[in-house]
Amino acid sequence: MGLTEDRGRFREVGETRREDLAEFISHGDLGGSDADRIRIPIKVVDLPAFEYDQRAAGGVGQGGDGQPQPGQPVDPEPGDGDEEGDPGEEGGDHEYYEMDPEEFARELDEALGLDLEPKGKRVVAEVEGDFTDTARSGPRGTLDVDEFFKRGLKRHLATDFDESYVREGLFVAGADVDDVFAWARDQGIPVSRAWIADAAATAEDGHGEPVAALDRWESFDALDAEVDREPVTHRIRREGLDSVPFRREDERFRHPEVIEKRERNVVVVNVRDASGSMRETKRELVERVFTPMDWYLTGKYDAAEFRYVVHDAEAWEVDREEFFGIQSGGGTRISSAYDLVEEILEEYPYGEWNRYVFAAGDSENAGSDTTERVIPKMESIDANLHAYVETQPGDGAANARHADEVEAAFEGDDGVAVARVSEPDDVTDAIYEILSTEAEDDGPRTGDGRATGRTDGGERR
CATH class of the missing domain: 3.40.50.410 (von Willebrand factor, type A domain)
Structure with a gap:
């Protein structure tokens, strides 16, 4: 490595060794900084340089105007610099490392083990996000078809039932429409009394005899012991579903989520x-x-x-x-x-x-x-x-x-x-x-304005 490269390396090392942040805060000159620019002194290292040997004073060619004198540094790069009498152009700010408050905050976090997360308070803007919210009304073009279908299907499944099983209740000895309706409701079957009445009026035993003339089951308990009720989902898997009766109340329309931007x-x-x-x-x-x-x-x-x-x-x-x-x-x-x-x-x-x-x-x-x-x-x-x-x-x-x-x-x-x-x-x-005292979340405050407690449990590293 030549002298020029070595000199550059020493200068780079010196300029990166600024004063330790904690040392600067405790003992440094804070007055040289302002609100937008913090100036940290640099620990400058001595750069290597050759000097003429003072023991070699005198002799032919020594001394004289413009000639090097004993103890004078040797310029490693003759001619690379300002001409005699010209003012230098290098500024004096190289003795400080400057940082903005954002960098200072990051470095203080690292130096002291802090981790303050600021909270947004004042709303400065409201913007539209993704279409993740839904409402019961809106333009037809924003109809959420998937939600519409799911709501219709859910309602259909909740109101469907095994019709053949309910019809068997009409064959219980001595049972009338009201008895069958009460039995079905006890079973959790979502059937109306009107449907049972219609079924009783039209049902036959296959030989043209009305249901009222038949006594196939001694009781509802006997019916339940012999006949299994098929769940609606099993029947749909077997036979499929021809249609789902939708209603206006099933409609849902997509709206963009309103996002508040907080400063x-x-x-x-x-x-x-x-x-x-x-x-x-x-x-x-x-x-x-x-x-x-x-x-x-x-x-x-x-x-x-x-x-x-x-x-x-x-x-x-x-x-x-x-x-x-x-x-x-x-x-x-x-x-x-x-x-x-x-x-x-x-x-x-x-x-x-x-x-x-x-x-x-x-x-x-x-x-x-x-x-x-x-x-x-x-x-x-x-x-x-x-x-x-x-x-x-x-x-x-x-x-x-x-x-x-x-x-x-x-x-x-x-x-x-x-x-x-x-x-x-x-x-x-x-x-x-x-x-480090402020909690990550302010938490609820008591009536006297005091915080109820912190949540970060931050321990100094």
Whole structure:
């Protein structure tokens, strides 16, 4: 292998060794990416190069303007490059690997063992599928002949019977038309009294004597013991079927199946504590958890909208740029954020939108606000998933109880996730804890809006 091929091979290897996704999320620069383009740094490997031996300095032909100097790399391909003084054309983006949110979602699934299947909510179109539905009316050209025949034949078989067997009932001693009709019905034979009356009026014994003058059987039991009733299906197999009497009620007309196309759409409301206790380190941990989840859900859903709420003792909506950096000097009342979340989600009906509410903070909250106001609000707001991320570096504060109280209140409820992040290395575990919580099927919800349980049983791989 020549130097040129070897150099190309090393460059190819270097460019494919981008930074590990989990490492990038936990420690990388997330600010270089945006909602539609995620830039992952590449781990560049050193390329081989020859250098002039510094020990060979001096001597004839050494030095001078334009001449190679000791330690200077040797160009393996002289003349293959920019002319002296010309600017280079190679860009600087080769140090990053770029992916769109769809690729990011696939790779995060693989890296963390996630398997979120988005659900279609909002109907965006109705299209006609195959002619698989039927109705009692329709154009004559759409008559389902097979169904028409099957219904007629089924009705015919249900009303047909062994006529010779019923006629034998007329030869029972002392039996009249009513007696024969009652006996036939007890046998499950679908014969009418009028048919038996007609048969009695016309039946003869073969010698011109009316049936009424004959006593061939002592009783119906004696008749049943001597004469077997032939099933209709056996007679049809033997004699065939000349015709099937169809009725208008047997008609069925084919219609195309109406298929609803549903858009897999989602709204994510991100909530962050902006009170004075949320210092830079805590805010950075919030960003490292929320930003990859935004990218992930953007890649998973056909349409994704994001709203951002910050709060201290009051709550207000901000844009994404302000969300991670803003800080106030006020106290903390988390319920104020959920009051605003409830208002925002009125714009996104749960029957038409997948809804996620992700909140984060250092678990510090005023008095009994969590138990008296936040938890009831979480119960009443319908969402695919509620999540709270505690960002509390070190051992945390003594009054940081919010995450514990939420976790205790919703224990066993798979519509709520609680994660704790004390350092960057905890970030991917928190993301997994949140995104793996939602069940494959939302399932029925209780009157207070809480999901009744998950069905995926997903276990981290």
